[in-house]
Amino acid sequence: MTQKGLFKRLQDEGIPEASYSHEGGLPNERLCVEWKNNLWYVYYSERGIRTSEKDFLIEEIACQYFYQEIIRMVK
Template sequence: MKKDELRSILINKGISRSYYSLEGGLPNEKLCLDCENGKWIVYYSERGIRTGIRYFDNENDACDYLLHAIEESASGKY
């Protein structure tokens, strides 16, 4: 899946944007998706610090991982 498809899925599931950022950066207390130096990364951003960084070779794998992490976080399992 691509980032735009992930965005649509999250909207359709009613997942609050307060859980995530699909634009990377360092927003406070959000799971984030970004692409740097040709690698896709998923991480948790809090107080300007990235934690739990996971690297992916492709957008599909990163989006799948982030969707799963957001769903677990939104349900209280993360």
């Protein structure tokens, strides 16, 4: 699944948009995915700090990991 497909799936499943970000940065209390320096990063942003950060070479693997994490967080 690509990033586009990931966020469509999250919308379709009713996952609150306030719980994630696909723009990276440091939004408060959100799971984030970001493309930077030829890597995909998935991390939790809280109070301006990235925690539990993982990096991936392949978009589909990063998106699958993101999906599993966001589902675990909200359910």
